[in-house]
Amino acid sequence: MEAWPTVARVLLLTTIADWLKAAQSRDFTMKDIILLHPSTTPHPGAFKCFTCQDAADNYECNRWAPDVYCPKGAKYCYTQHTMAKNGDSVSVTKRCVTMEDCLFAGCVMSNSYQVCSSCCEGNICNLLVPRNDSSAVFSSASPLASSSRRLHPAVLSFIISFFIAGNV
Structure with missing residues (x-):
C-alpha cells in the first residue's frame, strides 16, 4: 500500500514538469511576438503577418509563425480557419496577401x-x-x-498570451 503515495508523487511531479516546460515555450513565443519591430525594415511601410500553412490550430500557427516581413506588393494579412461541426479547429492558414485575395471574407460550409x-x-x-x-x-x-x-507592454503581453494559449 505504500507504493501508491510514491506513484501519486511521481505523477504529480511529471505533470508539474510538463506544465513548466509548456510555460517556458509560451514565454519564448511571447518574447518573439513582442520583439517584432526591428530597427530596420526591407521597404517603407513594411509590416508582418502571422504566417502558417495548415496548422492544427491558432496556437500552433502563431507559435511557429516565421518572423519575416511581407513582400512589397502585399498589403493585408489573410486568415483561413477550418472547423469541424463541433467548432474544433481542423486547420489554420495565415499569410500576407494582396487586395485580390481579400475579396471574399466570411464563412461557408464545405464537406x-x-x-x-x-x-x-x-x-x-x-x-x-x-x-x-x-x-x-x-x-x-x-x-x-x-x-x-498605446497599450502598456505588460497589458499587451497578457492579451497575446491569453489568445495564444487557446482561449480564443
Missing part, C-alpha cells in the same frame, strides 16, 4: 466543415482566427491597435 476567412490591415493584425460570420470580416484596423491609445 461538413465550416471554413471562415478574414483579412486585416496592419502589423501582425491576424492574431485571432475567424470563428463565425461576425469575426470573418475585412478589417482595416488591427484588433489590438484599434484604439488611439
Whole structure:
C-alpha cells in the first residue's frame, strides 16, 4: 500500500514538469511576438503577418509563425480557419496577401466543415482566427491597435498570451 503515495508523487511531479516546460515555450513565443519591430525594415511601410500553412490550430500557427516581413506588393494579412461541426479547429492558414485575395471574407460550409476567412490591415493584425460570420470580416484596423491609445507592454503581453494559449 505504500507504493501508491510514491506513484501519486511521481505523477504529480511529471505533470508539474510538463506544465513548466509548456510555460517556458509560451514565454519564448511571447518574447518573439513582442520583439517584432526591428530597427530596420526591407521597404517603407513594411509590416508582418502571422504566417502558417495548415496548422492544427491558432496556437500552433502563431507559435511557429516565421518572423519575416511581407513582400512589397502585399498589403493585408489573410486568415483561413477550418472547423469541424463541433467548432474544433481542423486547420489554420495565415499569410500576407494582396487586395485580390481579400475579396471574399466570411464563412461557408464545405464537406461538413465550416471554413471562415478574414483579412486585416496592419502589423501582425491576424492574431485571432475567424470563428463565425461576425469575426470573418475585412478589417482595416488591427484588433489590438484599434484604439488611439498605446497599450502598456505588460497589458499587451497578457492579451497575446491569453489568445495564444487557446482561449480564443
